[in-house]
Amino acid sequence: xxxxxxxxxxxxxxxxxxxxxxxxxxxxxxxxxxxxxxxxxxxxxxxxxxxxxxxxxxxxxxxxxxxxxxxxxxxxxxxxxxxxxxxxxxxxxxxxxxxxxxxxxxxxxxxxxxxxxxxxxxx
Amino acid sequence: xxxxxxxxxxxxxxxxxxxxxxxxxxxxxxxxxxxxxxxxxxxxxxxxxxxxxxxxxxxxxxxxxxxxxxxxxxxxxxxxxxxxxxxxxxxxxxxxxxxxxxxxxxxxxxxxxxxxxxxxxxx
DNA sequence: TTATGTGTATTAATACAATAATACACTAGT
DNA sequence: ACTAGTGTATTATTGTATTAATACACATAA
Numbered sequence: 001x002x003x004x005x006x007x008x009x010x011x012x013x014x015x016x017x018x019x020x021x022x023x024x025x026x027x028x029x030x031x032x033x034x035x036x037x038x039x040x041x042x043x044x045x046x047x048x049x050x051x052x053x054x055x056x057x058x059x060x061x062x063x064x065x066x067x068x069x070x071x072x073x074x075x076x077x078x079x080x081x082x083x084x085x086x087x088x089x090x091x092x093x094x095x096x097x098x099x100x101x102x103x104x105x106x107x108x109x110x111x112x113x114x115x116x117x118x119x120x121x122x123x
Numbered sequence: 124x125x126x127x128x129x130x131x132x133x134x135x136x137x138x139x140x141x142x143x144x145x146x147x148x149x150x151x152x153x154x155x156x157x158x159x160x161x162x163x164x165x166x167x168x169x170x171x172x173x174x175x176x177x178x179x180x181x182x183x184x185x186x187x188x189x190x191x192x193x194x195x196x197x198x199x200x201x202x203x204x205x206x207x208x209x210x211x212x213x214x215x216x217x218x219x220x221x222x223x224x225x226x227x228x229x230x231x232x233x234x235x236x237x238x239x240x241x242x243x244x245x246x
Numbered sequence: 247t248t249a250t251g252t253g254t255a256t257t258a259a260t261a262c263a264a265t266a267a268t269a270c271a272c273t274a275g276t
Numbered sequence: 277a278c279t280a281g282t283g284t285a286t287t288a289t290t291g292t293a294t295t296a297a298t299a300c301a302c303a304t305a306a
């Protein structure tokens with residue numbers, strides 16, 4: 001469900017926050033849906049439980065998630081959460097910039113990159 | 124020449140290291156070429172000089188750069204440095220993965236992403 | 247009631263990242 | 277010699293990230 005990479009240099013809790021935001025944004029996580037438990041995520045990704053909790057905590061502060069003690073964290077249903085295509089494309093910008101900067105610095109042809117991209121998605 | 128973002132969560136010195144590696148890999152930086160001075164990069168990117176120095180230092184330890192006290196850091200000429208297309212495409216993998224994961228989680232159509240990518244490169 | 251499952255809070259410890267300010271060693275041009 | 281330009285080292289300080297180990301408050305089902 002999530003892709004956590006402790007070696008990436010990006011703080012784990014930030015990786016998790018961004019990925020949860022995306023899945024809410026797309027509607028794969030809907031208002032009322034339960035999130036995986038802190039301990040479960042900590043186990044499956046070999047990470048400390050408090051690190052997961054920190055991500056949940058901050059998303060709750062943002063209003064994206066709702067907490068009920070003793071129960072699983074859920075996606076908040078107060079807000080208009082899932083976003084239209086244009087909004088979701090905006091969330092892609094950082095990853096897109098990363099790729100174009102790398103493509104440029106490596107002097108690669110964008111069409112080659114696109115071919116690679118298509119292959120990666122198809123499989 | 125470089126694109127440094129102190130807010131990205133990624134350590135600044137690692138951002139710089141990776142970007143220098145790419146430009147050497149593509150041949151935009153050739154053996155013997157001078158790199159921008161520590162102080163110049165620090166100024167233009169509003170970053171501490173020692174942070175730049177750390178990146179240079181580690182790349183020197185890797186053998187990519189060569190230092191001569193009192194002179195500018197240069198690209199090392201001992202090694203086989205610039206890489207063929209396939210090798211450079213390999214260096215793109217992390218950025219590609221980032222993008223495909225995000226695309227997936229946002230439930231976006233890969234063709235829309237590719238369109239965005241083309242626009243970004245053309246301009 | 248008990249057992250097991252939620253998330254949370256706290257404390258301590260460790261490591262890393264970045265900054266500021268200063269000084270040093272060296273090179274090159276004047 | 278002087279000056280301005282390299283990279284480097286040092287010290288002190290700040291903030292962040294992560295972990296381990298416990299303990300707490302609450303919910304739910306047996």
